[in-house]
Structure formats: structure tokens, C-alpha cells
Amino acid sequence: MIQAKRTMKATKTMRGSTTSKRLKSSSPRKMAKNKKSLSAKTPSAPKTKTRKILKSCVVITGASSGIGLEFADYYVSTQAEHNCTVVLVSSNRKKLEKTKTLFLNKYPQSSIVIQVLDLSKNSAAQSLIAMCVQKKMHPRVLINNAGIGHIGKFNAMSREELRRLMMLNMNTLTELTYLFLGQMKRREDEGLVINIASTAAFQPMPYFALYAATKAFVLSLTDALAEEYRDENVRFLTVCPGPVRTNFFERAMETSGTTTPTARLIDFFRANKARSPGDVVQSTMRAVKKGTVGMHVDGKFNRILVSLTAWVPYRLRPKLTVKFFKKLMP
Ligand SMILES: NC(=O)c1ccc[n+]([C@@H]2O[C@H](COP(=O)([O-])OP(=O)(O)OC[C@H]3O[C@@H](n4cnc5c(N)ncnc54)[C@H](OP(=O)(O)O)[C@@H]3O)[C@@H](O)[C@H]2O)c1
DSSP states (O other): OOHHHHHHHHHIIIHHHHHHHHHHOOOOHHHHHHHHEEEHHTHHHHHHHHHHEEEEEEEEETTTHHHHHHHHHHHHHHHHHHTTTEEEEEEEEEHHHHHHHHHHHTTTTTEEEEEEEOSSSSSSSHHHHHHHHHTTEEEEEEEEOOOOOOOOOOSSSSHHHHHHHHIIIIEEEEEEEEEEEEHHTTSSEEEEEEEEEOOOGGGOOSEEEEEEEEHHHHHHHHHHHHHHHHTSSEEEEEOOOSSSSSSSHHHHTTTTTTOOHHHHHHHHHTTTBBBOOHHHHHHHHHHHHHHHOOEESSSSSHHHHHHHHHHHHHGGGHHHHHHHHHHHOO
16 A cells, blocks of 8 residues: 555656646746757757667665665555666665665565765766766766764864764765766756755754754755756755664664764654654655745744744854753763
């Protein structure tokens, strides 16, 4: 039943709803422009040949656990409908191979490619796009999900950890967005870029400072691109989840040298009914289906919090969050 629902959703998402919504909302000028560009592109024989041998793909970074794994499940389970290979990316080969085996057992017909890459390395984005080109895969959906955090004092992190966090959360995400956008724009299909930010993006967060700053970057960049490309064939969505039940917080504590607050944080979030990765993916795919462009805050509670934050003067926001984190720190 769930499978059937997902399949229906995916069909609408990948083919019908977004495209038709766009066409409906197009102005006559835009429609004329579309017509012109379509007719200009149709007769080219070599291009048609190239297109035929390209297979569409959905690229998901950080697909080995948490939210990324759930996105992978969504796209693998609905794959038959949109005929896309799903590319799973993470830095851990064992986890990726295990994930692929699990999916192949669950969905034997699925087409999955795993790509082991440390996305905090300089050349990572280039390697990923090169792999797609080499395998003759044309990216139709990019989900920039991989991310890490650091909870604790800023200078408790080593310089290497600081660099890795910024590279992964910002630099590689930006480069991937840039490179995949270039590929998507070369074709007429609908392209989709989903960048995972966080509700941490809406205020400076003492003790979570660098992470919140990187997510503010992701939110600002992606929302700007969403408007810049609104009338073109690539759509941008910035997803802002609040606390989600994944390994994220345990990992975010590793760099602070103590695990005590982790337990407190986890208890806090459990008590406050943190969302599951499945909740985040379902609400995101609903937003995709509705044709949302730009920011999508996951969950009602988070949407209320974000709206309330907008009423708090900017310079008071870090003063409020510092109180929250001080309670949870040893
Ligand atoms: N959990 C939350 O409360 C929450 C809230 C808001 C936003 N988010 C955001 O949601 C996204 C997913 O996080 P999650 O909660 O699902 O955490 P998670 O379970 O820890 O997943 C993080 C993913 O990123 C991958 N990753 C980490 N470092 C990497 C690297 N150097 N190269 C390639 N992949 C790497 C991990 O794979 P490997 O370890 O296998 O490499 C893993 O698949 C992140 O961007 C996070 O900031 C999370």
C-alpha cells in the first residue's frame, strides 16, 4: 500500500505535477520562449543520439544513514516509474555496500550505483560529476544531504575538523550544485536540486556556531538560486528540518571531546518528539509534488518556531539559544 502510494507520488513528481504546474503558470512570453527553444533544439541529430544513450539518475549524498538513507529508499522504491538510476554517495564503502544489498533484496529490479567519496576533500565534486559522465548518466535530481555538526565550544575543534565541516557542509555542496546545474541546464528535462539546511540556519547558535553558520549559508544560497532559476528547467528546494532522530548528534559531539551532553540532548529531543528521517522525506516529497520552490521547513512545530523567530530581533536570537545550550552542556 505504502509502496503503491509512493509510486503514484513519484510518477506525479517526476513527470506530471511539477511540469504541468510550471506550464500552467507560464506567461505567454515564457511559453513562446519555451516553444522557440524546443523547436530550435529538436532537429539536431547528434544531440538526439547523445540523449538516447544517457540514462537519468538521482544523486543522493550522505545516503548511508539517517535522512539520506530514507531519501534513497524513497527513490529506489519508486524507481520503476521514473526510470532513474539511484546513485548513493558516502565516505564509507562497507555501509554503502550493505545499503545496496538491502535495497536489492527489497527491490530486486532496482538500478543502484554506489560511489565512495570523502566529500570533504577538494576534488570530491569534480570526481562525482566525472563518474556520472563516465557512466553516461544524466543527473535529474541532486540531493545535497551529507553534513556534519559540532556541538561544544568553537575552539574545542581541531583545525582539521573545522576545515572538514566547512568543506562538507558548504564548499562541496556549492560545487556540486554548480556542476550538476550545468549538466541539468544542458537538457530540457525538469531538474531538481534539494539542499538540506536546518532550522539552525535561522539564528546564530552559540555552542553550535559553525554548524548553524554553514546552514545559514546553505539556506541563503539555495533560496537565492530558487528565484534566479524560477522560470527555467531546474528547481531548487531548501529543506530545513528541526531535530531528527539520526546519528547526527552523536557525531556532532565526537569533536567536542565529551559525550555527556549527547545523552541529555537526545533525551531532550526524544521528550520533544523529534521527527524521524521518514517524516522529513515524506514532507519534502509532498512539497516537491506541490511545486514548492525555495524554503521548505519540515514539520508543523518547526514552522511555528521559525515564524516566531522572525519576530525576535536578530541580536537577541543568540542570547536565547545560548540559554538553551547552556542547560544541556555539562
Ligand atoms: N539530525 C538532525 O537533527 C538534523 C537536523 C537538521 C538538519 N540535518 C541535516 O541533515 C543532513 C543529514 O544528517 P542526518 O541527520 O541524516 O545525519 P547522519 O545520519 O549522521 O547522516 C550523515 C550522512 O552524511 C555522510 N557523510 C558524513 N561525512 C561525510 C563525508 N566526509 N563524505 C561523504 N559523506 C559524508 C554520512 O555518511 P558516511 O559516514 O558513511 O560517510 C551519512 O550518510 C545533514 O546535512 C544535517 O546537517 C540534520
